[in-house]
Amino acid sequence: MKSIIFDHIGKPADSLACIDSPLPEPGPNEVRIKVIAAPINPSDTMFVQNLYGIRPHLPSGAGFEGVGVVEALGEGVQMRTGMRVSFTSVGTWADYAIAHQRSLIPVPDVMTDEVAAQLFVNPFTAYAMVQDSGVSEGGWLMITAAGSAFGKLVIQLCQMRGIRTIGTVRRDDLNDELKALGLTEVINTETEKMAVRVREITGGHGVSCVLDAVGGHTASEALTCLAKGGTLFIYGLMSLQDPAINAGLLIFRELTVKGFWLTDWMRRVDSQTRQLVAQNVISLLSSGKIQLPVEASYSLDQIKEAVEHADRPGRWGKILLKP
Missing domain, CATH: 3.40.50.720 (NAD(P)-binding Rossmann-like Domain)
Structure with a gap:
Protein backbone atom coordinates (compact mmCIF):
# COMPACT_ATOMS: atom_id res chain seq x y z
CA MET A 1 0.00 0.00 0.00
CA LYS A 2 1.00 3.62 -0.46
CA SER A 3 1.24 6.05 2.45
CA ILE A 4 2.50 9.56 3.04
CA ILE A 5 5.23 9.82 5.68
CA PHE A 6 7.85 12.28 6.86
CA ASP A 7 11.10 11.48 8.66
CA HIS A 8 12.21 15.05 9.35
CA ILE A 9 10.55 18.32 10.34
CA GLY A 10 10.15 20.96 7.66
CA LYS A 11 7.93 22.46 5.01
CA PRO A 12 5.43 19.83 3.84
CA ALA A 13 6.45 20.03 0.17
CA ASP A 14 10.04 19.24 1.19
CA SER A 15 9.39 16.76 4.01
CA LEU A 16 6.55 14.54 2.80
CA ALA A 17 7.13 11.42 0.71
CA CYS A 18 4.89 8.72 -0.79
CA ILE A 19 6.26 5.29 0.08
CA ASP A 20 5.22 1.63 -0.07
CA SER A 21 4.24 0.37 3.39
CA PRO A 22 2.99 -2.97 4.75
CA LEU A 23 -0.76 -3.32 5.26
CA PRO A 24 -1.47 -2.30 8.88
CA GLU A 25 -3.35 -4.62 11.24
CA PRO A 26 -5.88 -3.23 13.74
CA GLY A 27 -5.21 -3.72 17.45
CA PRO A 28 -7.81 -4.00 20.24
CA ASN A 29 -10.68 -1.50 19.77
CA GLU A 30 -9.26 -0.46 16.38
CA VAL A 31 -10.39 -0.89 12.79
CA ARG A 32 -8.58 -0.81 9.46
CA ILE A 33 -10.14 1.56 6.95
CA LYS A 34 -9.72 1.63 3.19
CA VAL A 35 -9.38 5.37 2.65
CA ILE A 36 -11.53 7.02 -0.03
CA ALA A 37 -10.54 10.66 0.50
CA ALA A 38 -8.77 12.86 3.04
CA PRO A 39 -8.52 16.68 3.19
CA ILE A 40 -5.42 18.83 3.64
CA ASN A 41 -6.14 21.05 6.64
CA PRO A 42 -3.87 23.69 8.23
CA SER A 43 -3.53 21.42 11.28
CA ASP A 44 -2.07 18.71 9.04
CA THR A 45 0.63 20.92 7.57
CA MET A 46 1.40 22.50 10.96
CA PHE A 47 1.92 18.98 12.36
CA VAL A 48 4.56 18.25 9.70
CA GLN A 49 6.38 21.42 10.81
CA ASN A 50 6.14 20.47 14.51
CA LEU A 51 3.97 23.55 15.13
CA TYR A 52 0.85 21.72 16.34
CA GLY A 53 -0.41 20.63 19.76
CA ILE A 54 0.36 16.98 18.95
CA ARG A 55 4.08 16.32 18.38
CA PRO A 56 5.11 13.87 15.64
CA HIS A 57 7.10 10.76 16.49
CA LEU A 58 9.39 10.33 13.50
CA PRO A 59 9.01 8.74 11.08
CA SER A 60 5.33 9.67 11.12
CA GLY A 61 2.27 9.40 8.95
CA ALA A 62 0.34 12.55 8.06
CA GLY A 63 -3.29 13.58 7.80
CA PHE A 64 -5.78 13.76 10.67
CA GLU A 65 -9.18 12.99 9.11
CA GLY A 66 -10.83 11.29 6.17
CA VAL A 67 -13.61 9.06 4.88
CA GLY A 68 -13.34 5.41 4.05
CA VAL A 69 -14.81 1.92 4.35
CA VAL A 70 -14.25 -0.29 7.39
CA GLU A 71 -12.37 -3.33 6.13
CA ALA A 72 -11.05 -5.18 9.21
CA LEU A 73 -11.94 -5.24 12.90
CA GLY A 74 -9.65 -5.50 15.91
CA GLU A 75 -10.44 -7.38 19.09
CA GLY A 76 -13.41 -5.95 20.98
CA VAL A 77 -14.93 -4.01 18.07
CA GLN A 78 -18.64 -4.67 17.71
CA MET A 79 -19.57 -3.42 14.26
CA ARG A 80 -19.78 -4.71 10.71
CA THR A 81 -17.26 -4.33 7.94
CA GLY A 82 -18.24 -2.51 4.76
CA MET A 83 -19.55 0.59 6.57
CA ARG A 84 -18.61 3.99 5.16
CA VAL A 85 -17.33 6.18 7.98
CA SER A 86 -15.77 9.54 8.66
CA PHE A 87 -12.81 9.03 10.98
CA THR A 88 -9.89 10.72 12.70
CA SER A 89 -6.41 9.31 13.21
CA VAL A 90 -2.76 10.14 12.56
CA GLY A 91 -1.91 8.93 9.07
CA THR A 92 -5.11 9.30 7.03
CA TRP A 93 -3.08 10.19 3.91
CA ALA A 94 -2.69 6.56 2.88
CA ASP A 95 -4.42 3.72 1.04
CA TYR A 96 -5.32 2.21 4.42
CA ALA A 97 -5.41 3.71 7.91
CA ILE A 98 -5.90 2.46 11.47
CA ALA A 99 -8.44 4.29 13.65
CA HIS A 100 -9.89 3.79 17.13
CA GLN A 101 -13.53 2.76 17.04
CA ARG A 102 -14.49 5.83 19.13
CA SER A 103 -13.31 8.11 16.31
CA LEU A 104 -15.72 6.67 13.73
CA ILE A 105 -18.83 8.50 12.54
CA PRO A 106 -21.15 6.50 10.24
CA VAL A 107 -21.84 8.50 7.08
CA PRO A 108 -25.38 8.68 5.65
CA ASP A 109 -25.82 7.57 2.04
CA VAL A 110 -26.93 11.04 0.92
CA MET A 111 -23.58 12.57 1.96
CA THR A 112 -20.92 12.61 -0.77
CA ASP A 113 -17.39 11.34 -0.16
CA GLU A 114 -16.05 14.88 -0.69
CA VAL A 115 -18.20 16.25 2.15
CA ALA A 116 -17.73 13.22 4.42
CA ALA A 117 -13.94 13.57 4.12
CA GLN A 118 -14.25 17.02 5.74
CA LEU A 119 -16.90 16.08 8.28
CA PHE A 120 -14.96 16.46 11.51
CA VAL A 121 -12.21 19.07 11.89
CA TRP A 265 -13.03 20.67 23.57
CA MET A 266 -14.00 17.09 22.67
CA ARG A 267 -12.38 15.84 25.89
CA ARG A 268 -13.95 18.58 27.98
CA VAL A 269 -17.61 18.25 27.01
CA ASP A 270 -19.82 15.32 27.94
CA SER A 271 -20.80 12.56 25.52
CA GLN A 272 -24.33 13.95 25.15
CA THR A 273 -22.95 17.28 23.91
CA ARG A 274 -20.59 15.53 21.47
CA GLN A 275 -23.44 13.44 20.10
CA LEU A 276 -25.68 16.49 19.74
CA VAL A 277 -23.01 18.40 17.81
CA ALA A 278 -22.40 15.36 15.59
CA GLN A 279 -26.11 15.01 14.85
CA ASN A 280 -26.49 18.71 14.05
CA VAL A 281 -23.38 18.83 11.85
CA ILE A 282 -24.40 15.70 9.93
CA SER A 283 -27.93 17.03 9.48
CA LEU A 284 -26.72 20.39 8.15
CA LEU A 285 -24.23 18.83 5.75
CA SER A 286 -26.58 16.09 4.54
CA SER A 287 -29.35 18.59 3.84
CA GLY A 288 -27.04 20.81 1.81
CA LYS A 289 -27.76 23.79 4.07
CA ILE A 290 -24.02 24.04 4.74
CA GLN A 291 -21.61 23.79 1.81
CA LEU A 292 -18.05 22.38 1.88
CA PRO A 293 -16.63 23.10 -1.59
CA VAL A 294 -13.67 21.17 -3.02
CA GLU A 295 -11.27 22.97 -5.34
CA ALA A 296 -9.10 20.04 -6.45
CA SER A 297 -8.22 16.41 -5.75
CA TYR A 298 -4.81 14.73 -6.01
CA SER A 299 -3.43 11.20 -5.78
CA LEU A 300 -0.96 10.21 -3.06
CA ASP A 301 1.82 10.26 -5.64
CA GLN A 302 1.05 13.96 -6.17
CA ILE A 303 1.54 14.91 -2.52
CA LYS A 304 4.02 17.71 -3.25
CA GLU A 305 1.68 19.39 -5.75
CA ALA A 306 -1.27 18.86 -3.36
CA VAL A 307 0.30 20.57 -0.33
CA GLU A 308 1.62 23.41 -2.48
CA HIS A 309 -1.90 23.94 -3.85
CA ALA A 310 -3.35 23.83 -0.32
CA ASP A 311 -0.95 26.61 0.69
CA ARG A 312 -1.87 28.79 -2.29
CA PRO A 313 -3.62 32.09 -1.43
CA GLY A 314 -7.04 32.79 -2.88
CA ARG A 315 -8.35 29.21 -2.85
CA TRP A 316 -12.14 28.88 -2.88
CA GLY A 317 -12.34 25.23 -1.74
CA LYS A 318 -10.61 22.39 0.07
CA ILE A 319 -7.82 20.29 -1.42
CA LEU A 320 -8.39 16.52 -1.11
CA LEU A 321 -6.13 13.50 -1.41
CA LYS A 322 -7.81 10.51 -3.04
CA PRO A 323 -5.81 7.25 -2.81
Whole structure:
Protein backbone atom coordinates (compact mmCIF):
# COMPACT_ATOMS: atom_id res chain seq x y z
CA MET A 1 0.00 0.00 0.00
CA LYS A 2 1.00 3.62 -0.46
CA SER A 3 1.24 6.05 2.45
CA ILE A 4 2.50 9.56 3.04
CA ILE A 5 5.23 9.82 5.68
CA PHE A 6 7.85 12.28 6.86
CA ASP A 7 11.10 11.48 8.66
CA HIS A 8 12.21 15.05 9.35
CA ILE A 9 10.55 18.32 10.34
CA GLY A 10 10.15 20.96 7.66
CA LYS A 11 7.93 22.46 5.01
CA PRO A 12 5.43 19.83 3.84
CA ALA A 13 6.45 20.03 0.17
CA ASP A 14 10.04 19.24 1.19
CA SER A 15 9.39 16.76 4.01
CA LEU A 16 6.55 14.54 2.80
CA ALA A 17 7.13 11.42 0.71
CA CYS A 18 4.89 8.72 -0.79
CA ILE A 19 6.26 5.29 0.08
CA ASP A 20 5.22 1.63 -0.07
CA SER A 21 4.24 0.37 3.39
CA PRO A 22 2.99 -2.97 4.75
CA LEU A 23 -0.76 -3.32 5.26
CA PRO A 24 -1.47 -2.30 8.88
CA GLU A 25 -3.35 -4.62 11.24
CA PRO A 26 -5.88 -3.23 13.74
CA GLY A 27 -5.21 -3.72 17.45
CA PRO A 28 -7.81 -4.00 20.24
CA ASN A 29 -10.68 -1.50 19.77
CA GLU A 30 -9.26 -0.46 16.38
CA VAL A 31 -10.39 -0.89 12.79
CA ARG A 32 -8.58 -0.81 9.46
CA ILE A 33 -10.14 1.56 6.95
CA LYS A 34 -9.72 1.63 3.19
CA VAL A 35 -9.38 5.37 2.65
CA ILE A 36 -11.53 7.02 -0.03
CA ALA A 37 -10.54 10.66 0.50
CA ALA A 38 -8.77 12.86 3.04
CA PRO A 39 -8.52 16.68 3.19
CA ILE A 40 -5.42 18.83 3.64
CA ASN A 41 -6.14 21.05 6.64
CA PRO A 42 -3.87 23.69 8.23
CA SER A 43 -3.53 21.42 11.28
CA ASP A 44 -2.07 18.71 9.04
CA THR A 45 0.63 20.92 7.57
CA MET A 46 1.40 22.50 10.96
CA PHE A 47 1.92 18.98 12.36
CA VAL A 48 4.56 18.25 9.70
CA GLN A 49 6.38 21.42 10.81
CA ASN A 50 6.14 20.47 14.51
CA LEU A 51 3.97 23.55 15.13
CA TYR A 52 0.85 21.72 16.34
CA GLY A 53 -0.41 20.63 19.76
CA ILE A 54 0.36 16.98 18.95
CA ARG A 55 4.08 16.32 18.38
CA PRO A 56 5.11 13.87 15.64
CA HIS A 57 7.10 10.76 16.49
CA LEU A 58 9.39 10.33 13.50
CA PRO A 59 9.01 8.74 11.08
CA SER A 60 5.33 9.67 11.12
CA GLY A 61 2.27 9.40 8.95
CA ALA A 62 0.34 12.55 8.06
CA GLY A 63 -3.29 13.58 7.80
CA PHE A 64 -5.78 13.76 10.67
CA GLU A 65 -9.18 12.99 9.11
CA GLY A 66 -10.83 11.29 6.17
CA VAL A 67 -13.61 9.06 4.88
CA GLY A 68 -13.34 5.41 4.05
CA VAL A 69 -14.81 1.92 4.35
CA VAL A 70 -14.25 -0.29 7.39
CA GLU A 71 -12.37 -3.33 6.13
CA ALA A 72 -11.05 -5.18 9.21
CA LEU A 73 -11.94 -5.24 12.90
CA GLY A 74 -9.65 -5.50 15.91
CA GLU A 75 -10.44 -7.38 19.09
CA GLY A 76 -13.41 -5.95 20.98
CA VAL A 77 -14.93 -4.01 18.07
CA GLN A 78 -18.64 -4.67 17.71
CA MET A 79 -19.57 -3.42 14.26
CA ARG A 80 -19.78 -4.71 10.71
CA THR A 81 -17.26 -4.33 7.94
CA GLY A 82 -18.24 -2.51 4.76
CA MET A 83 -19.55 0.59 6.57
CA ARG A 84 -18.61 3.99 5.16
CA VAL A 85 -17.33 6.18 7.98
CA SER A 86 -15.77 9.54 8.66
CA PHE A 87 -12.81 9.03 10.98
CA THR A 88 -9.89 10.72 12.70
CA SER A 89 -6.41 9.31 13.21
CA VAL A 90 -2.76 10.14 12.56
CA GLY A 91 -1.91 8.93 9.07
CA THR A 92 -5.11 9.30 7.03
CA TRP A 93 -3.08 10.19 3.91
CA ALA A 94 -2.69 6.56 2.88
CA ASP A 95 -4.42 3.72 1.04
CA TYR A 96 -5.32 2.21 4.42
CA ALA A 97 -5.41 3.71 7.91
CA ILE A 98 -5.90 2.46 11.47
CA ALA A 99 -8.44 4.29 13.65
CA HIS A 100 -9.89 3.79 17.13
CA GLN A 101 -13.53 2.76 17.04
CA ARG A 102 -14.49 5.83 19.13
CA SER A 103 -13.31 8.11 16.31
CA LEU A 104 -15.72 6.67 13.73
CA ILE A 105 -18.83 8.50 12.54
CA PRO A 106 -21.15 6.50 10.24
CA VAL A 107 -21.84 8.50 7.08
CA PRO A 108 -25.38 8.68 5.65
CA ASP A 109 -25.82 7.57 2.04
CA VAL A 110 -26.93 11.04 0.92
CA MET A 111 -23.58 12.57 1.96
CA THR A 112 -20.92 12.61 -0.77
CA ASP A 113 -17.39 11.34 -0.16
CA GLU A 114 -16.05 14.88 -0.69
CA VAL A 115 -18.20 16.25 2.15
CA ALA A 116 -17.73 13.22 4.42
CA ALA A 117 -13.94 13.57 4.12
CA GLN A 118 -14.25 17.02 5.74
CA LEU A 119 -16.90 16.08 8.28
CA PHE A 120 -14.96 16.46 11.51
CA VAL A 121 -12.21 19.07 11.89
CA ASN A 122 -13.71 22.24 10.36
CA PRO A 123 -17.47 21.61 10.88
CA PHE A 124 -17.12 20.50 14.51
CA THR A 125 -14.74 23.37 15.30
CA ALA A 126 -17.00 25.94 13.64
CA TYR A 127 -20.14 24.64 15.34
CA ALA A 128 -18.46 24.47 18.77
CA MET A 129 -16.90 27.93 18.50
CA VAL A 130 -20.10 29.65 17.35
CA GLN A 131 -21.85 27.92 20.26
CA ASP A 132 -19.15 28.95 22.76
CA SER A 133 -19.05 32.52 21.43
CA GLY A 134 -22.30 33.25 23.23
CA VAL A 135 -23.35 35.71 20.50
CA SER A 136 -27.12 35.79 20.26
CA GLU A 137 -29.43 36.60 17.35
CA GLY A 138 -28.83 40.13 16.09
CA GLY A 139 -25.37 40.33 17.69
CA TRP A 140 -22.05 40.86 15.90
CA LEU A 141 -19.33 38.24 15.44
CA MET A 142 -16.11 38.83 13.49
CA ILE A 143 -14.07 36.15 11.75
CA THR A 144 -10.54 36.80 10.48
CA ALA A 145 -9.35 35.02 7.30
CA ALA A 146 -13.02 34.82 6.34
CA GLY A 147 -12.26 33.29 2.93
CA SER A 148 -10.94 30.07 4.48
CA ALA A 149 -12.99 26.88 4.51
CA PHE A 150 -13.50 27.37 8.24
CA GLY A 151 -14.51 31.00 7.78
CA LYS A 152 -17.15 30.04 5.23
CA LEU A 153 -18.61 27.50 7.65
CA VAL A 154 -18.84 30.08 10.44
CA ILE A 155 -20.54 32.56 8.11
CA GLN A 156 -23.18 30.01 7.12
CA LEU A 157 -23.80 28.87 10.71
CA CYS A 158 -24.15 32.46 11.91
CA GLN A 159 -26.59 33.32 9.14
CA MET A 160 -28.79 30.39 10.19
CA ARG A 161 -28.77 31.72 13.78
CA GLY A 162 -29.43 35.34 12.82
CA ILE A 163 -25.96 36.46 13.95
CA ARG A 164 -24.47 39.36 11.98
CA THR A 165 -20.92 38.77 10.77
CA ILE A 166 -17.91 40.83 9.78
CA GLY A 167 -15.19 39.01 7.84
CA THR A 168 -11.64 40.19 7.21
CA VAL A 169 -9.87 39.43 3.94
CA ARG A 170 -6.66 40.51 2.22
CA ARG A 171 -8.06 40.19 -1.32
CA ASP A 172 -11.42 41.19 -2.74
CA ASP A 173 -11.86 38.36 -5.24
CA LEU A 174 -13.98 36.24 -2.83
CA ASN A 175 -16.18 39.07 -1.52
CA ASP A 176 -19.21 38.27 -3.66
CA GLU A 177 -19.06 34.59 -2.70
CA LEU A 178 -18.75 35.41 1.00
CA LYS A 179 -21.71 37.82 0.80
CA ALA A 180 -23.73 35.13 -0.97
CA LEU A 181 -23.00 32.74 1.93
CA GLY A 182 -24.41 35.31 4.35
CA LEU A 183 -21.49 37.51 5.42
CA THR A 184 -22.89 40.87 6.52
CA GLU A 185 -19.80 43.07 6.02
CA VAL A 186 -16.31 42.60 4.56
CA ILE A 187 -13.14 44.43 5.66
CA ASN A 188 -10.04 44.33 3.47
CA THR A 189 -7.18 44.64 5.95
CA GLU A 190 -4.77 45.67 3.18
CA THR A 191 -6.75 48.80 2.29
CA GLU A 192 -8.90 49.54 5.36
CA LYS A 193 -8.27 50.06 9.07
CA MET A 194 -9.95 47.20 10.87
CA ALA A 195 -10.89 48.99 14.11
CA VAL A 196 -12.18 52.09 12.32
CA ARG A 197 -14.40 50.05 10.00
CA VAL A 198 -15.74 47.89 12.84
CA ARG A 199 -16.76 50.99 14.78
CA GLU A 200 -18.48 52.38 11.68
CA ILE A 201 -20.31 49.11 11.02
CA THR A 202 -21.44 48.54 14.61
CA GLY A 203 -22.34 52.13 15.45
CA GLY A 204 -19.34 52.49 17.74
CA HIS A 205 -20.16 49.48 19.91
CA GLY A 206 -17.71 46.87 18.58
CA VAL A 207 -18.31 43.13 18.16
CA SER A 208 -19.17 40.68 20.90
CA CYS A 209 -16.72 38.05 19.72
CA VAL A 210 -13.81 37.56 17.30
CA LEU A 211 -12.69 34.16 15.98
CA ASP A 212 -9.07 34.49 14.89
CA ALA A 213 -6.79 32.05 13.06
CA VAL A 214 -4.06 34.51 12.08
CA GLY A 215 -2.42 35.71 15.29
CA GLY A 216 0.26 38.40 15.17
CA HIS A 217 -0.79 41.93 14.23
CA THR A 218 -4.22 40.76 13.02
CA ALA A 219 -5.16 39.34 16.42
CA SER A 220 -3.81 42.44 18.17
CA GLU A 221 -5.99 44.65 15.97
CA ALA A 222 -8.98 42.35 16.41
CA LEU A 223 -8.76 42.81 20.18
CA THR A 224 -9.41 46.55 19.73
CA CYS A 225 -12.61 45.73 17.82
CA LEU A 226 -14.30 44.04 20.77
CA ALA A 227 -17.21 45.60 22.63
CA LYS A 228 -17.05 45.84 26.42
CA GLY A 229 -17.05 42.33 27.86
CA GLY A 230 -16.19 40.80 24.51
CA THR A 231 -14.13 37.67 23.82
CA LEU A 232 -11.29 36.94 21.40
CA PHE A 233 -10.98 33.25 20.53
CA ILE A 234 -7.64 32.27 18.97
CA TYR A 235 -7.79 28.91 17.20
CA GLY A 236 -4.82 29.18 14.81
CA LEU A 237 -1.58 31.02 14.13
CA MET A 238 -1.31 31.36 10.35
CA SER A 239 1.12 34.27 10.68
CA LEU A 240 3.38 32.18 12.96
CA GLN A 241 3.61 35.31 15.13
CA ASP A 242 2.25 35.83 18.64
CA PRO A 243 -0.12 38.79 19.11
CA ALA A 244 0.78 41.74 21.31
CA ILE A 245 -1.90 42.03 24.00
CA ASN A 246 -2.91 45.49 25.27
CA ALA A 247 -3.40 44.97 29.02
CA GLY A 248 -5.28 48.26 29.33
CA LEU A 249 -7.94 47.02 26.92
CA LEU A 250 -8.34 43.80 28.90
CA ILE A 251 -8.73 45.70 32.16
CA PHE A 252 -10.95 48.62 31.22
CA ARG A 253 -13.14 46.86 28.66
CA GLU A 254 -13.25 43.62 30.68
CA LEU A 255 -12.16 41.58 27.67
CA THR A 256 -11.33 37.88 27.52
CA VAL A 257 -8.73 36.15 25.33
CA LYS A 258 -9.16 32.38 25.02
CA GLY A 259 -7.55 29.63 23.02
CA PHE A 260 -9.63 26.96 21.28
CA TRP A 261 -8.46 23.48 20.27
CA LEU A 262 -11.08 20.98 19.13
CA THR A 263 -9.16 18.06 20.64
CA ASP A 264 -9.43 19.55 24.13
CA TRP A 265 -13.03 20.67 23.57
CA MET A 266 -14.00 17.09 22.67
CA ARG A 267 -12.38 15.84 25.89
CA ARG A 268 -13.95 18.58 27.98
CA VAL A 269 -17.61 18.25 27.01
CA ASP A 270 -19.82 15.32 27.94
CA SER A 271 -20.80 12.56 25.52
CA GLN A 272 -24.33 13.95 25.15
CA THR A 273 -22.95 17.28 23.91
CA ARG A 274 -20.59 15.53 21.47
CA GLN A 275 -23.44 13.44 20.10
CA LEU A 276 -25.68 16.49 19.74
CA VAL A 277 -23.01 18.40 17.81
CA ALA A 278 -22.40 15.36 15.59
CA GLN A 279 -26.11 15.01 14.85
CA ASN A 280 -26.49 18.71 14.05
CA VAL A 281 -23.38 18.83 11.85
CA ILE A 282 -24.40 15.70 9.93
CA SER A 283 -27.93 17.03 9.48
CA LEU A 284 -26.72 20.39 8.15
CA LEU A 285 -24.23 18.83 5.75
CA SER A 286 -26.58 16.09 4.54
CA SER A 287 -29.35 18.59 3.84
CA GLY A 288 -27.04 20.81 1.81
CA LYS A 289 -27.76 23.79 4.07
CA ILE A 290 -24.02 24.04 4.74
CA GLN A 291 -21.61 23.79 1.81
CA LEU A 292 -18.05 22.38 1.88
CA PRO A 293 -16.63 23.10 -1.59
CA VAL A 294 -13.67 21.17 -3.02
CA GLU A 295 -11.27 22.97 -5.34
CA ALA A 296 -9.10 20.04 -6.45
CA SER A 297 -8.22 16.41 -5.75
CA TYR A 298 -4.81 14.73 -6.01
CA SER A 299 -3.43 11.20 -5.78
CA LEU A 300 -0.96 10.21 -3.06
CA ASP A 301 1.82 10.26 -5.64
CA GLN A 302 1.05 13.96 -6.17
CA ILE A 303 1.54 14.91 -2.52
CA LYS A 304 4.02 17.71 -3.25
CA GLU A 305 1.68 19.39 -5.75
CA ALA A 306 -1.27 18.86 -3.36
CA VAL A 307 0.30 20.57 -0.33
CA GLU A 308 1.62 23.41 -2.48
CA HIS A 309 -1.90 23.94 -3.85
CA ALA A 310 -3.35 23.83 -0.32
CA ASP A 311 -0.95 26.61 0.69
CA ARG A 312 -1.87 28.79 -2.29
CA PRO A 313 -3.62 32.09 -1.43
CA GLY A 314 -7.04 32.79 -2.88
CA ARG A 315 -8.35 29.21 -2.85
CA TRP A 316 -12.14 28.88 -2.88
CA GLY A 317 -12.34 25.23 -1.74
CA LYS A 318 -10.61 22.39 0.07
CA ILE A 319 -7.82 20.29 -1.42
CA LEU A 320 -8.39 16.52 -1.11
CA LEU A 321 -6.13 13.50 -1.41
CA LYS A 322 -7.81 10.51 -3.04
CA PRO A 323 -5.81 7.25 -2.81
